[in-house]
Amino acid sequence: MPKTLEGQITMEKTPSYFVTREAPARISAMSRDTKLIVVVRDPVTRAISDYTQTLSKKPDIPSFESLTFKNRTTGLIDTSWSAIQIGIYAKHLDNWLQYFPSEQILFVSGERLISDPAGELGRVQDFLGLKRIITDKHFYFNQTKGFPCLKKAEGSSKPHCLGKTKGRTHPNIHPEVVQRLRDFYRPFNMKFYQMTGRFFGWDD
Numbered sequence: 001m002p003k004t005l006e007g008q009i010t011m012e013k014t015p016s017y018f019v020t021r022e023a024p025a026r027i028s029a030m031s032r033d034t035k036l037i038v039v040v041r042d043p044v045t046r047a048i049s050d051y052t053q054t055l056s057k058k059p060d061i062p063s064f065e066s067l068t069f070k071n072r073t074t075g076l077i078d079t080s081w082s083a084i085q086i087g088i089y090a091k092h093l094d095n096w097l098q099y100f101p102s103e104q105i106l107f108v109s110g111e112r113l114i115s116d117p118a119g120e121l122g123r124v125q126d127f128l129g130l131k132r133i134i135t136d137k138h139f140y141f142n143q144t145k146g147f148p149c150l151k152k153a154e155g156s157s158k159p160h161c162l163g164k165t166k167g168r169t170h171p172n173i174h175p176e177v178v179q180r181l182r183d184f185y186r187p188f189n190m191k192f193y194q195m196t197g198r199f200f201g202w203d204d
């Protein structure tokens with residue numbers, strides 16, 4: 001990471017850091033003051049989204065159902081499958097809390113980022129000690145994309161939506177499989193709500 005001058009903020013984005021065992025120690029050794037931001041969404045939808053992304057690159061992979069279960073009859077879930085493993089947020093957070101105080105970590109709700117992008121970005125700006133420059137007036141809902149988009153991209157006067165790889169249509173997953181996954185994640189989600197002090201509402 002480059003050295004950060006007075007009045008600057010250096011940012012870096014790598015989704016896999018959150019689930020990489022060695023990352024907290026390494027980042028802490030680089031700078032203990034680093035502020036960490038993690039976007040989390042319902043781990044069941046996250047797993048399906050993850051699968052959808054892999055499927056778009058490798059159309060021949062087995063079905064979501066067959067990757068989810070070690071044994072379909074007993075309903076035993078394959079927690080070694082990364083799409084499942086990554087959603088056990090409480091476990092990953094435990095690892096980070098060995099190195100960083102919880103005040104230094106902000107969890108952004110992936111669901112709220114879609115339903116209220118300005119609100120979530122307001123929290124991000126506060127967390128980073130920035131003035132709330134980005135507000136409601138910067139977003140509009142794009143019917144075609146089905147997501148909020150920026151009215152003007154940075155350095156341009158044109159609207160800007162995220163690219164085609166964001167907001168893909170997910171395959172239909174059998175409701176029984178979804179329910180089994182909901183039951184699997186519930187205790188981990190409860191622990192995560194407790195640890196973060198925020199109720200993300202994934203278990204309604």
Ligand SMILES: Nc1ncnc2c1ncn2[C@@H]1O[C@H](COP(=O)(O)OS(=O)(=O)O)[C@@H](OP(=O)(O)O)[C@H]1O
Nearest residue numbers: 015049050110113114147148149162165166167168
């Ligand atoms: N404004 C806006 N436009 C489009 N997409 C949006 C937006 N806000 C959040 N999302 C959600 O972002 C999801 C993709 O982000 P990823 O986490 O996969 O990104 S990354 O690969 O980790 O960089 C993507 O997940 P999928 O819907 O499963 O594709 C979106 O639901």
